Amino acid sequence: GENVEQHPSTLSVQEGDSAVIKCTYSDSASNYFPWYKQELGKGPQLIIDIRSNVGEKKDQRIAVTLNKTAKHFSLHITETQPEDSAVYFCAATHRYGQNFVFGPGTRLSVLP
């Protein structure tokens, strides 16, 4: 089955700097890769996703890149703000309606 690894487990950056979180997956059949943000006391919320036929996708300050050959994808957050502080999860799946396999999460702290 699919296995998703995520690094780093914790990340601290200064406000205004960029943050990068990386994930690798094992199943070459995976073709959909969402990123979720979880704030304290809340459920995860989708912030961006990417399909296997796209190499990069951007939405304002966040972007995701995908390298299918290497089986890894990354989340990039530019101009970080304190409200970006949260736990971020990557996930992978290859079948509609099939469960996502989530990475273990990255705790991002943006220091003012």
Place this chain on the structure above:
Amino acid sequence: DAGVIQSPRHEVTEMGQEVTLRCKPISGHDYLFWYRQTMMRGLELLIYFNNNVPIDDSGMPEDRFSAKMPNASFSTLKIQPSEPRDSAVYFCASSYRQGLEDIQYFGAGTRLSVL
């Protein structure tokens, strides 16, 4: 829509008691997922339903866990009897098709403490 609604938000119970967690998915969504989140194991899928039918329950840890979806607007996750190691945050999520992928919308979770 109010989003995925879970109740209760917090549950404290004693070992051996029955616990029932409830979920109301977003109207129109045809998939419903139950997850468990712990520090040690992260987010784990327990079971998911499609059109009220359980599709994959391979993540359910033991026979003490059971889930039902009697209609499109309600699901329960039951633990009987509960044990301290069941303490975790339980999330319900629902989804619909957008193109070829799902977008899962999570509820706020139920924090379960078994003493």
